[in-house]
Amino acid sequence: MNTLPVRVRIAMPLLLALPTGLTSPVTAAPARSFDANGCAALAAASLSGAPVSGLAITAASWRAAGTQVEGRGGKSAPLPAHCEVTGHYGGHAGTVGGPYRTAFRMRLPQDWNGRFFFQGGGGSNGVVGDATGFNGPGNRTGLERGYAVFTQDSGHDNAVNKVADHGGELVFGHDPQARADYGHASLKPGYDLGMHIANKAYARAPQSKVFWGCSKGGQEGMAFAQRYPAAFDGIVAAAPGFSLPRAAVAQAWDVQQFASILRAAGQTPTVEGLKTAITADQFKLVGDAVKQTCDADDGLVDGIIGAIGQCTAARVLPALRAKQCSGGDQTGCLQTAQIDALARVMGGARDSKGRALYAAFPWDTGIAEPGWRVWKVGAENGPPSLNVILGGGSLAAVFTSPPTALPTDPARLLAWQLAFDFDRDAGHIYRVVAPYRTSAWADVGMRSTDLSAFRAHGGKLIVPHGMSDPVFSAYDTIDWWKAVDRRNRGSASRFVRVIPVPGMNHCGGGAATDRFDSLSALEEWMLHGKAPDAITATAGPATPWPGRTRPLCPYPAMAMASAKGAVGCSYPSNRQTSRRGSR
Template identity: 30%
Template sequence: MTPNPHHRSAAAGLAVLLALSTALTPLAQAAATTPQTGTLAALPAVPALMDCSLAAFQALNLNGVADDNGQVSFTAVSLVPASSTNPAAYCSVRGVIGPGATSIVMRLPMTGWTQRYVQNGCGGECGNDNLGNPTQSTGCLPVINGELVTATTNMGHTSAQGATWIVDNPWAGVDFAYRGVHVTAQVAKAVIGLFYGRGPAFSYFDGCSDGGREALMSAQRYPNDFHGIAAGAPANNMVVQNTYHHAHRVLTNQSTPGTIPLPARDSYLLLQSHLPYVHSKVVAACDALDGVADGILDDPRQCKFNTNTLVCANNGNETGCLSQAQADVVARIHDGARTVDGQRLEPAISTEWGSELDWTLFVPAAQGRAAQGENFVNSWLYKAFLNQPYKDAGASTPRTLNDLVWTAQGFLATLKSAPLYAATNPDLRPFANAGGKLILWHGWADQHISPQGTIHYWDTMSKLTKTPERFARFYLFPGMGHCGSGLGPNTFDVLTPLMSWVETGQAPAGLVANNASTGVSRPVYPYPTVARYIVTGSTSDAANFAPYTPAAPSDVSTSSLGNFQYTPFFKQASCTGSGTQIVCAP
């Protein structure tokens, strides 16, 4: 049986989209653009028609469902009863999709399924298939009531992070790059059709970090797989992200800067104990630029912080102040990776002002300790240098971040694998023309992945599609860290607005985010519009903020040596596994 096809007929009477391209006064638009969750289609519940047993699933005929004739085998099936933590009984299903080892894990409600399928992405280098609630779906009623069929995959391997899972296992590389998410969608929708006697009315994908890359990869490569896609903090420029981006932030913090790379772990200039002081100075200089002194920068690009104010000689030897060399490290971390002759390897602002307390990701606690950012690079390099030996002949150790070459030529050589792993193609016209809807989001204080890369993607995609508002929205959350956390409002529901847009044509005007620790809530509006305080009421209450669109765009450029990846001419590769090699079409 083939997977149930999508029916992409556009809903009649789409709601009038908000005009956000011109400068607005906050009070003028407050009532018209109150963030909303929207209304979902009234879909009747469908009960299961199959037994929830391993024998019943092993008897299913799924031949030809997955690409590359991938065979499907089921390994575990069990009935999970309703409980205080589980709103509805569901059938838990585990299986494997060949020819690699891509897992598929599903939850199928026994009763009360309202015909929606949500596939969850996974972060890091994946390697696990724990199936929890969709990312940032707090308050979503179909999630709360247990009405959804959900699924996920380990994307071809079982090692969460490391340098070796792809060695001599080429299908793991292909499945991680793009195939695993696609075949999981194919098989899941086929299973749904057999389990309930009908396929899903609506299919969604929701992921953050690498899950955000998976989301954009689905929209770019397989525009008919999902009706709606939520892509959070996407690691879509994966090769640059896991090489020069992370390596720069570690190496530039070592003594005698400019002689990159340096292997010493006992010569760091900046340590974690310095970060609170740096953060306090940034907040003091830039917090009030958005009209509210709350420790959160609503657009950090507007903060032109002078790192020389951190230097003891310049500030009267304040407690916690830095040396000039340490302040210069702060400037370089903020600025981003460059070649030895100054060419940008990533967009300006690798690390935003206001995120300093989370720089513990790449700034070590003490001399002699490895920074976590170093581990990201070391685990990725074999994947970046496609099909090259895991380590050089005669070498006792695998490649490390010290093998990166900080020249334009070295950078381009690293991008050899980008056609496989990058989800940077801005041509979403097939997805839009199929009726798909995309919500793209990122935290301004993301310590892992720079929001500038997502802004670059949004800008190039917008120019190519010309009318992105007909199918896409982009949200930047002030003060929010990677996929959540951070000082700003960091918990919200992106799934309900996405469903509402797909099912009833209600384009989301804004989202409301909350921070449970601080009690602060804020509206977040489609980029480039920001929330502004209306000068009355509590600054912790979202109701007291309204949209404001700056009259002029930011002066921060997203240009770099990798610009060519963000064009429709940078083709994504189609690859297979052959022996120990990943073989890609030209």
């Protein structure tokens, strides 16, 4: 994410081409001065006419230019002068683990660009983000660009709403309203409140509105596009967890497959044992086999598989079988049980009749990376499998109905996942059981292909996704986009683009060019009508090739090398080249 961001300035001739709701230059000066005095008055002003019930402003504090805050990527860059507003609103007693309410944070810059930025959450939420407008490593934050930034905790507090024998911080899944708030219901009230506070601060409403999030934040972006389509003019929904309940079923599937390796060796599966099911050296063998098989498909042997979707099990598995242990040599090779388990994991979760419960996963270079391994089996001398400690708890407490009360002990979570029956239990993500009035899938799944209202609003949607994401399959996102494109008669790229990132793990990391400026790409598309036909990405310092750049291409385009070695985006030969969706 190293492309230089742009501060968009709109010339008068472009005003007629702006999306719905953008009727004047967004870089116009604020209607009145906003400074420390205005910040101090904002707490009382925000209470007047508030669009949410029970609003309490706990602080409205002026932050001088140069202030740094701790966030998801460590300490932020020095921030511009701004007003930080914190508070909470709403609330209900809850059936277990309550009371619940929604907490928020908002930062309003002195030098406002006229725009609003909603910062998405992550994981199970329950914490209020830093509200700096993070949008990828190495990029200027939304606040630095002049956005007023809002974020919220989705209706529960991990420090307060915590019950040890009900999933700990996941207890909110046992409460119907708290689960719905986590899935989507807290989003629109938060948006309304953020817009209200901005209006009070600057004496006018924001003239363009963007959302940026990854993982659960990506799911939230999809929720806005599908359920609240008039809210945002542009959305970046990266690695979207829009199939979270299905992905949690797949995590249980993965755990069972890797546990089968231990059983084949005569071992009882344990959380620590899973770490050794396939060692780091053996995962490197797998990654090497994938590269040897598919790296050249894009015309360049460079450690990146740019030919999206062409590296198939039918090609990779013979290469893995060639590395199978034989005779007395048991080092530098793969056991039959390990290859078979990997084949089942990559093929996706299925019931006993072979029906898919979740998408297959791509064979990609990032399989060999720590960011893939820590989810699937855990890290040797490090954390246990995140599929167990996060996936198991979430599936039990949040994504199935009725929820199952479990402690947070990893051994108990593993035992529950190992007993999960994909014929009997997988359908519980779609069940409606009292006191719930909706299923977990209805609350949290945001995979609708009907984006007609978002398109009619003039919205633009960018969906980056790592091809080596071990949590949410990039193939699930690509399959979703294909369905959206069919629904829009081949013109979906006019308003939504999926951007596969070869080699990238979940939201970043891996041997990949994983640093790119999706926010600037969104601004160019949303405000100037320039669609992202390619986004320049740079490899980070931990990759084998720091500083390397490659284009990221909107699916189905791929980054392919020419005869002279230049890499650019091109479409498969079986696709029309008319590019109907270029604007």
